[in-house]
Amino acid sequence: MVAHILKLKLRLLGNGFKRSVGQLVGVIIGGLYALGMITLLSAASWATAAENPFPGQLTVIIGSAVVLGWAVIPPLLTGVDLTLEPARFVHFGIPTKVLAPALVLAGFISVPAILTVLGLLGASMMWRLEPAVLAVAMVSAVATAVMAVLLCQYLTIMATALRAKRRFRELTFALLFLLLVSVGPLLSSVISAAENISDWVNPISEVLAYTPFGAFAALPGALAAGNYAQLTLCAALGVIYLAGLYLLLVRATGAATVAPPPQQRAATARGLGVFKIVPATPTGAVMARALVYWLKDPRYAIGVLMVPMLPLIFWFAGRQSGDYTMMFLLGPLIGILLGFSISADVSYDNTAFALHVLTGVSGRADRAGRVAACFTIGIVPLLLAATLPAILSDQLWRLPGDLGLTLAAFLIALGVASVASARYTYAVPLPGENPMKTPPGNGLRIALTQLGTMGVMAVLLIPVVIPYVFAWVNQSPNAGFIALGVGLALGIGLLLGGVILGGKWFERRQPELMQAVMINR
Amino acid sequence: MNPIALDIRSLAKQFGAKIAVDNVSLQVPAGSFYGLVGPNGAGKTTMLSMATGLLRPDAGSVLVNGIDIWADPHAAKATLGVLADGVRQFDRLTGRQLVTYSGLLRGMDREEVAVRTEDLLRVMDLVQDGDKLVVDYSAGMTKKISLATAMIHSPNLLVLDEPFEAVDPVSAANIRDILNGYVQLGGTVIVSSHVMDLVQRMCTHVAVIAEGVLKARGTVEEVRAGKSLEERFVDLVGGRGTNEGLSWLRTSSN
Numbered sequence: 001m002v003a004h005i006l007k008l009k010l011r012l013l014g015n016g017f018k019r020s021v022g023q024l025v026g027v028i029i030g031g032l033y034a035l036g037m038i039t040l041l042s043a044a045s046w047a048t049a050a051e052n053p054f055p056g057q058l059t060v061i062i063g064s065a066v067v068l069g070w071a072v073i074p075p076l077l078t079g080v081d082l083t084l085e086p087a088r089f090v091h092f093g094i095p096t097k098v099l100a101p102a103l104v105l106a107g108f109i110s111v112p113a114i115l116t117v118l119g120l121l122g123a124s125m126m127w128r129l130e131p132a133v134l135a136v137a138m139v140s141a142v143a144t145a146v147m148a149v150l151l152c153q154y155l156t157i158m159a160t161a162l163r164a165k166r167r168f169r170e171l172t173f174a175l176l177f178l179l180l181v182s183v184g185p186l187l188s189s190v191i192s193a194a195e196n197i198s199d200w201v202n203p204i205s206e207v208l209a210y211t212p213f214g215a216f217a218a219l220p221g222a223l224a225a226g227n228y229a230q231l232t233l234c235a236a237l238g239v240i241y242l243a244g245l246y247l248l249l250v251r252a253t254g255a256a257t258v259a260p261p262p263q264q265r266a267a268t269a270r271g272l273g274v275f276k277i278v279p280a281t282p283t284g285a286v287m288a289r290a291l292v293y294w295l296k297d298p299r300y301a302i303g304v305l306m307v308p309m310l311p312l313i314f315w316f317a318g319r320q321s322g323d324y325t326m327m328f329l330l331g332p333l334i335g336i337l338l339g340f341s342i343s344a345d346v347s348y349d350n351t352a353f354a355l356h357v358l359t360g361v362s363g364r365a366d367r368a369g370r371v372a373a374c375f376t377i378g379i380v381p382l383l384l385a386a387t388l389p390a391i392l393s394d395q396l397w398r399l400p401g402d403l404g405l406t407l408a409a410f411l412i413a414l415g416v417a418s419v420a421s422a423r424y425t426y427a428v429p430l431p432g433e434n435p436m437k438t439p440p441g442n443g444l445r446i447a448l449t450q451l452g453t454m455g456v457m458a459v460l461l462i463p464v465v466i467p468y469v470f471a472w473v474n475q476s477p478n479a480g481f482i483a484l485g486v487g488l489a490l491g492i493g494l495l496l497g498g499v500i501l502g503g504k505w506f507e508r509r510q511p512e513l514m515q516a517v518m519i520n521r
Numbered sequence: 522m523n524p525i526a527l528d529i530r531s532l533a534k535q536f537g538a539k540i541a542v543d544n545v546s547l548q549v550p551a552g553s554f555y556g557l558v559g560p561n562g563a564g565k566t567t568m569l570s571m572a573t574g575l576l577r578p579d580a581g582s583v584l585v586n587g588i589d590i591w592a593d594p595h596a597a598k599a600t601l602g603v604l605a606d607g608v609r610q611f612d613r614l615t616g617r618q619l620v621t622y623s624g625l626l627r628g629m630d631r632e633e634v635a636v637r638t639e640d641l642l643r644v645m646d647l648v649q650d651g652d653k654l655v656v657d658y659s660a661g662m663t664k665k666i667s668l669a670t671a672m673i674h675s676p677n678l679l680v681l682d683e684p685f686e687a688v689d690p691v692s693a694a695n696i697r698d699i700l701n702g703y704v705q706l707g708g709t710v711i712v713s714s715h716v717m718d719l720v721q722r723m724c725t726h727v728a729v730i731a732e733g734v735l736k737a738r739g740t741v742e743e744v745r746a747g748k749s750l751e752e753r754f755v756d757l758v759g760g761r762g763t764n765e766g767l768s769w770l771r772t773s774s775n
Binding site: 270273275282286297356357358 | 615625
């Protein structure tokens, strides 16, 4: 039975690659990239083996980071390959004693697991000068990888039950978002507070060595330092953690195969909401629908994840260098990001887009409604980003220029995105799916489309950038007003043009768009 | 009013090597209740998608109430209500919002939309669930709310792909009553279905499609030619296995 399940997993892996050539190419490129990184890492570990000042601490931190990564990223963010989810075996009546170990073993048959083992083995090359320690390091590398995969499986089973509830999914997303926002500043504060690198490496690795994250990874360092007490203790702890985790995992797997699918409570919204406020026209209806999605669909929030993060990042960067110039570029950058975010709108609709095709809504109304929703959501934060830096730094002469470039960037981005989303669709997470999940092997196409759209936006912005730069260099509010005038005229003109052209393309290509969203590409 | 509500003229569609719809012509008279039956993968959904503007045909044309849907989609779609099979809805909206959205998208005025939305929710037995998000609806409820979005603009022609799938018997009977009343007042309905019995009882006309080809069409009486529609369907389509199937499938085995 164990062999059957392992074979099934191998077959699933193989068939996954067969599904489409593009995906296979994507996986191969991704795999080669990862292999290249691993080779580089191994070579670096090999080459610096002689002069590495703290290989022990480094091993612990690398090992812990890998285990932590496995524990957090797949269960919460990317989602794991659930083809062998225990709940799928409910109908087969396989004894838990057989099924659980088989599923645990099958978890190792995956590209990331293999890459993890290789990477950790490569990193242990930093111990090559002492053969005995190297041997221990390689064994502990494999043990660390096992710990990582088991922990990931256990947390995934735990999370699956919770994830079935939509509200939990959206909540995790919000929590992760906060975490992401704060992690950069926190790290930079901690690191800059320490006088030198060993100030923070030592205590962190010291603690991690006794946790499930770094217990195994601490072994080579302890052996090299001749600290046999720590060696024994960490080895014992590691074995205990691993055994405990295995037992928990087997039990959870067994429980998951007999648990009924979770129930969920329906969400409600009273009355018509935004539909009551918008004008009773097709454009207004599209706007109201898009507004509901901006507020309720986490995929939209992901698209503009950078908007609240940018000021923080720039501020921290400014605090460290003492130069806050970057803050003045917040407005234009956020404008482009926000405007660009509607370029995947039709892809996000997925087959619900059929309603737009069937009602025969005009292309112009469709485009204009989506633009209006994004504009409503974006305009206030955008104006703040454009004006606050100049006001807070008491350089009021900057205001007209900053406003001009920011509004132009936003309007032009909306116009370009209106055209782009009528022509180019791409694979996106489906409605209700984990918003962080990216369909595999699709990166190149998205990157090319986005690069193209961004490039067009940059070129169209040139007439505004020239007076803007002139105003900045000469501290001239007059040139700033020129930037504002040109920006508004150009922005409004290009937005209208984008809506009209996009609407024309939209009407001509409705069935093709429909086919594209049906296969989500 | 045009005597032919839906005029399908030599429609064809090919996906790669597979011919999904092969030169199909079909006239649906105004005021008829037309059933479209065929085995799985026969090309029903492909044909209806092309007839409603969702899928561009390789060849042929479609006239909805006399207007070519591929030449003048806006005018054609104004008189057409469609329940498409296998597509999502904007399911982060509540049921009430979704039906309202469908009305407003068609340019109807707000009061009219509000009145009709409540009427539709009532006849679909969804008043209790009008404020729930469509994503939390059951399959049958989603079918019913989709049907409501197809009817809000009071079209002359309703094209319904599998309207009774997953719908409970009481709701199905209610929907049948609505559709019958609609036909009696001069409306035209096309339904695709697998349930021969239902089509025989409900429809005035029927067309049988298999492997992308029209096998038979006409009034239900003409097509079934004295037999039951189900028997006639099996004759036309073929493919019934002999009874040699699973000799071991009996309770005493094992």
